[in-house]
Amino acid sequence: MEDLTEMLKGTLEGCVLEIIGGEETYGYAITRRLNELGFTDVIDGTVYTILLRLERNGLVQVTKRPSEVGPPRKFYALNDAGRAELATFWAKWQYVSSRIDKLKEGGR
Amino acid sequence: MSFWETITGNDLTRDWHAFETRAAALPAGHRAAWEQIRQHLFPFGDFTGRNLTPIADAALGLLEEAAADGRDVPEVLGDDIPGFCAALAGGEGARTFRDRWRDQLNRDVARKLARLGG
Numbered sequence: 001m002e003d004l005t006e007m008l009k010g011t012l013e014g015c016v017l018e019i020i021g022g023e024e025t026y027g028y029a030i031t032r033r034l035n036e037l038g039f040t041d042v043i044d045g046t047v048y049t050i051l052l053r054l055e056r057n058g059l060v061q062v063t064k065r066p067s068e069v070g071p072p073r074k075f076y077a078l079n080d081a082g083r084a085e086l087a088t089f090w091a092k093w094q095y096v097s098s099r100i101d102k103l104k105e106g107g108r
Numbered sequence: 109m110s111f112w113e114t115i116t117g118n119d120l121t122r123d124w125h126a127f128e129t130r131a132a133a134l135p136a137g138h139r140a141a142w143e144q145i146r147q148h149l150f151p152f153g154d155f156t157g158r159n160l161t162p163i164a165d166a167a168l169g170l171l172e173e174a175a176a177d178g179r180d181v182p183e184v185l186g187d188d189i190p191g192f193c194a195a196l197a198g199g200e201g202a203r204t205f206r207d208r209w210r211d212q213l214n215r216d217v218a219r220k221l222a223r224l225g226g
Contacts, residue, residue, distance in 0.1 A: 027170070028177060045185040048170050049195035070176020071169060 005041050012042070014089035016050050017078065020060060021086050024077040027051055051076060059085050123161050130168055138171045141181045141189065145171075148190045152197035163196050 008015075012034075019030050027048055034042040051074075054060045059082035064072045078086065113119040131142045145167050153160045174184040185192050 028173065028179075043184060043186045044170065044174065044179070045192045046195075048166075049192065049198075052166060052196065067176070071172045073173065074169075 003041065004039060008039065008042070011089075011093065012046065013050050013053070014086070014093065015039075016047060016054070017059070017082060017086040017089060020054075020076050021078045021083065024063075024075050026073045026075050054082070057081075117156060120156065120158060120161065124164075127164055127168055130172065134171060134175050137181050138175045141185060142168060142171055144189045145193055148193035149197060152193070160197075167193075167196060 015034065016030055019025065019033050025033075028044060030051075031042060031044045031047045034047070051060070054076070055062055059079065060076045061079045063075045063077070065075055067073045131139055134142065146164065149160055149164060149167070150157075152163070170184065171181075174181070
Protein backbone atom coordinates (compact mmCIF):
# COMPACT_ATOMS: atom_id res chain seq x y z
CA MET A 1 0.00 0.00 0.00
CA GLU A 2 1.31 3.47 -0.84
CA ASP A 3 1.23 6.81 0.96
CA LEU A 4 1.51 5.25 4.38
CA THR A 5 4.48 7.38 5.41
CA GLU A 6 2.55 9.81 7.59
CA MET A 7 0.65 7.04 9.34
CA LEU A 8 3.72 4.90 9.84
CA LYS A 9 5.90 7.66 11.28
CA GLY A 10 5.42 6.85 14.93
CA THR A 11 5.34 3.09 14.52
CA LEU A 12 8.22 2.40 12.17
CA GLU A 13 10.73 2.43 15.01
CA GLY A 14 8.74 -0.30 16.74
CA CYS A 15 8.55 -2.32 13.51
CA VAL A 16 12.33 -2.11 13.11
CA LEU A 17 12.81 -3.16 16.75
CA GLU A 18 10.55 -6.15 16.17
CA ILE A 19 12.48 -7.22 13.06
CA ILE A 20 15.82 -6.91 14.85
CA GLY A 21 14.32 -8.76 17.80
CA GLY A 22 13.64 -11.76 15.56
CA GLU A 23 17.25 -12.20 14.51
CA GLU A 24 20.42 -10.19 14.13
CA THR A 25 20.19 -8.37 10.81
CA TYR A 26 21.41 -5.39 8.77
CA GLY A 27 19.87 -2.24 7.28
CA TYR A 28 19.11 -3.32 3.73
CA ALA A 29 17.60 -6.63 4.90
CA ILE A 30 15.30 -4.70 7.25
CA THR A 31 14.14 -2.43 4.40
CA ARG A 32 13.44 -5.45 2.21
CA ARG A 33 11.50 -7.15 4.99
CA LEU A 34 9.32 -4.05 5.45
CA ASN A 35 8.78 -3.81 1.68
CA GLU A 36 7.75 -7.48 1.56
CA LEU A 37 5.27 -6.83 4.36
CA GLY A 38 3.59 -4.30 2.09
CA PHE A 39 5.21 -1.10 3.34
CA THR A 40 6.42 -0.24 -0.14
CA ASP A 41 7.14 3.42 0.67
CA VAL A 42 9.86 2.57 3.15
CA ILE A 43 13.36 3.24 1.80
CA ASP A 44 16.85 2.52 3.10
CA GLY A 45 17.41 6.11 4.12
CA THR A 46 14.44 5.99 6.49
CA VAL A 47 15.50 2.69 8.03
CA TYR A 48 19.04 3.96 8.33
CA THR A 49 18.07 7.04 10.34
CA ILE A 50 15.96 4.83 12.63
CA LEU A 51 18.90 2.46 13.16
CA LEU A 52 21.16 5.37 14.04
CA ARG A 53 18.61 6.60 16.57
CA LEU A 54 18.30 3.13 18.13
CA GLU A 55 22.08 2.98 18.34
CA ARG A 56 22.36 6.43 19.93
CA ASN A 57 19.67 5.52 22.45
CA GLY A 58 21.57 2.38 23.42
CA LEU A 59 18.83 -0.09 22.40
CA VAL A 60 20.87 -2.22 20.03
CA GLN A 61 24.17 -4.01 19.93
CA VAL A 62 26.09 -3.28 16.75
CA THR A 63 28.63 -5.65 15.21
CA LYS A 64 30.65 -4.88 12.08
CA ARG A 65 31.04 -7.88 9.81
CA PRO A 66 33.07 -7.99 6.57
CA SER A 67 30.91 -8.41 3.48
CA GLU A 68 31.82 -10.10 0.20
CA VAL A 69 31.52 -6.83 -1.68
CA GLY A 70 32.13 -3.32 -0.44
CA PRO A 71 32.61 -2.04 3.11
CA PRO A 72 31.88 -4.07 6.25
CA ARG A 73 28.19 -4.25 7.15
CA LYS A 74 26.76 -3.21 10.48
CA PHE A 75 24.62 -5.93 12.03
CA TYR A 76 22.10 -5.06 14.70
CA ALA A 77 20.79 -7.14 17.62
CA LEU A 78 18.57 -6.09 20.52
CA ASN A 79 20.08 -5.66 23.98
CA ASP A 80 18.08 -5.73 27.23
CA ALA A 81 17.09 -2.06 26.92
CA GLY A 82 15.95 -2.75 23.34
CA ARG A 83 13.79 -5.70 24.41
CA ALA A 84 12.18 -3.56 27.13
CA GLU A 85 11.53 -0.81 24.56
CA LEU A 86 9.97 -3.36 22.20
CA ALA A 87 7.63 -4.61 24.94
CA THR A 88 6.61 -0.99 25.65
CA PHE A 89 5.98 -0.44 21.94
CA TRP A 90 3.61 -3.43 21.70
CA ALA A 91 1.77 -2.35 24.85
CA LYS A 92 1.25 1.13 23.38
CA TRP A 93 0.27 -0.32 20.02
CA GLN A 94 -2.28 -2.56 21.70
CA TYR A 95 -3.78 0.45 23.46
CA VAL A 96 -3.95 2.64 20.35
CA SER A 97 -5.31 -0.05 18.05
CA SER A 98 -7.98 -1.17 20.52
CA ARG A 99 -9.15 2.45 20.96
CA ILE A 100 -9.26 3.04 17.22
CA ASP A 101 -11.15 -0.22 16.62
CA LYS A 102 -13.61 0.83 19.27
CA LEU A 103 -14.09 4.19 17.56
CA LYS A 104 -14.75 2.47 14.26
CA GLU A 105 -17.35 0.21 15.86
CA GLY A 106 -19.17 3.32 17.02
CA GLY A 107 -17.98 3.38 20.62
CA ARG A 108 -19.90 0.29 21.64
CA MET B 109 41.98 13.81 20.23
CA SER B 110 44.96 15.80 21.47
CA PHE B 111 44.80 19.35 22.76
CA TRP B 112 46.77 20.51 19.72
CA GLU B 113 44.23 18.94 17.37
CA THR B 114 41.34 20.47 19.27
CA ILE B 115 42.85 23.92 18.87
CA THR B 116 43.92 23.69 15.26
CA GLY B 117 41.17 21.47 13.94
CA ASN B 118 43.87 19.33 12.27
CA ASP B 119 41.95 16.16 13.02
CA LEU B 120 38.88 17.56 11.25
CA THR B 121 40.79 18.44 8.11
CA ARG B 122 42.24 14.93 8.12
CA ASP B 123 38.83 13.29 8.63
CA TRP B 124 37.25 15.26 5.81
CA HIS B 125 40.16 14.47 3.50
CA ALA B 126 39.55 10.79 4.24
CA PHE B 127 35.83 11.24 3.46
CA GLU B 128 36.64 12.87 0.12
CA THR B 129 38.98 10.02 -0.77
CA ARG B 130 36.21 7.52 0.01
CA ALA B 131 33.66 9.58 -1.94
CA ALA B 132 35.96 9.73 -4.96
CA ALA B 133 35.77 5.94 -5.18
CA LEU B 134 31.94 6.01 -5.47
CA PRO B 135 30.03 5.81 -8.76
CA ALA B 136 29.01 9.20 -10.19
CA GLY B 137 25.40 9.17 -8.94
CA HIS B 138 26.40 8.26 -5.41
CA ARG B 139 29.17 10.85 -5.45
CA ALA B 140 26.67 13.53 -6.48
CA ALA B 141 24.42 12.48 -3.59
CA TRP B 142 27.38 12.80 -1.22
CA GLU B 143 27.95 16.38 -2.44
CA GLN B 144 24.32 17.17 -1.70
CA ILE B 145 24.43 15.50 1.72
CA ARG B 146 27.54 17.49 2.63
CA GLN B 147 25.81 20.73 1.73
CA HIS B 148 22.65 19.91 3.60
CA LEU B 149 24.48 18.71 6.72
CA PHE B 150 26.51 21.90 6.99
CA PRO B 151 23.78 24.00 8.71
CA PHE B 152 23.61 21.39 11.49
CA GLY B 153 27.24 21.93 12.43
CA ASP B 154 28.22 23.36 15.80
CA PHE B 155 30.99 25.94 16.18
CA THR B 156 33.81 23.69 14.90
CA GLY B 157 31.65 21.30 12.91
CA ARG B 158 33.14 18.44 14.91
CA ASN B 159 29.66 17.05 15.61
CA LEU B 160 29.21 16.44 11.89
CA THR B 161 32.08 13.98 11.50
CA PRO B 162 30.25 10.87 12.79
CA ILE B 163 27.07 11.86 10.92
CA ALA B 164 28.93 12.34 7.64
CA ASP B 165 30.76 9.06 8.21
CA ALA B 166 27.41 7.27 8.65
CA ALA B 167 25.91 8.83 5.52
CA LEU B 168 28.96 7.99 3.44
CA GLY B 169 28.88 4.45 4.80
CA LEU B 170 25.30 4.05 3.61
CA LEU B 171 26.22 5.29 0.12
CA GLU B 172 29.18 2.89 0.00
CA GLU B 173 26.98 -0.06 1.01
CA ALA B 174 24.37 0.90 -1.56
CA ALA B 175 26.97 1.24 -4.31
CA ALA B 176 28.45 -2.17 -3.43
CA ASP B 177 24.99 -3.76 -3.60
CA GLY B 178 24.30 -2.05 -6.93
CA ARG B 179 21.40 0.01 -5.60
CA ASP B 180 21.05 3.52 -6.99
CA VAL B 181 20.51 6.71 -5.02
CA PRO B 182 16.75 7.28 -5.51
CA GLU B 183 16.13 3.73 -4.33
CA VAL B 184 18.16 4.30 -1.18
CA LEU B 185 17.46 7.90 -0.24
CA GLY B 186 14.25 8.68 -2.10
CA ASP B 187 13.94 12.22 -3.42
CA ASP B 188 14.29 14.03 -0.11
CA ILE B 189 17.98 14.39 0.65
CA PRO B 190 17.51 17.49 2.86
CA GLY B 191 14.97 15.53 4.91
CA PHE B 192 17.35 12.61 5.20
CA CYS B 193 20.11 14.94 6.45
CA ALA B 194 17.79 16.55 8.99
CA ALA B 195 16.80 13.12 10.29
CA LEU B 196 20.44 12.05 10.48
CA ALA B 197 21.51 15.15 12.35
CA GLY B 198 18.33 15.46 14.37
CA GLY B 199 19.27 13.13 17.21
CA GLU B 200 21.05 14.02 20.41
CA GLY B 201 24.46 15.54 20.01
CA ALA B 202 23.43 17.49 16.96
CA ARG B 203 23.21 20.86 18.64
CA THR B 204 23.23 23.80 16.36
CA PHE B 205 23.72 27.50 16.88
CA ARG B 206 19.99 28.00 16.66
CA ASP B 207 19.31 25.61 19.54
CA ARG B 208 21.84 27.36 21.70
CA TRP B 209 20.41 30.79 20.96
CA ARG B 210 16.97 29.49 21.76
CA ASP B 211 18.15 28.07 25.10
CA GLN B 212 19.90 31.32 25.93
CA LEU B 213 16.78 33.31 25.11
CA ASN B 214 14.58 31.00 27.18
CA ARG B 215 16.91 31.35 30.16
CA ASP B 216 17.03 35.13 29.88
CA VAL B 217 13.28 35.45 29.64
CA ALA B 218 12.74 33.07 32.57
CA ARG B 219 15.22 35.04 34.69
CA LYS B 220 13.61 38.36 33.89
CA LEU B 221 10.14 37.04 34.59
CA ALA B 222 11.35 35.64 37.91
CA ARG B 223 12.72 39.06 38.82
CA LEU B 224 9.33 40.64 38.11
CA GLY B 225 7.87 38.19 40.58
CA GLY B 226 5.85 36.49 37.83
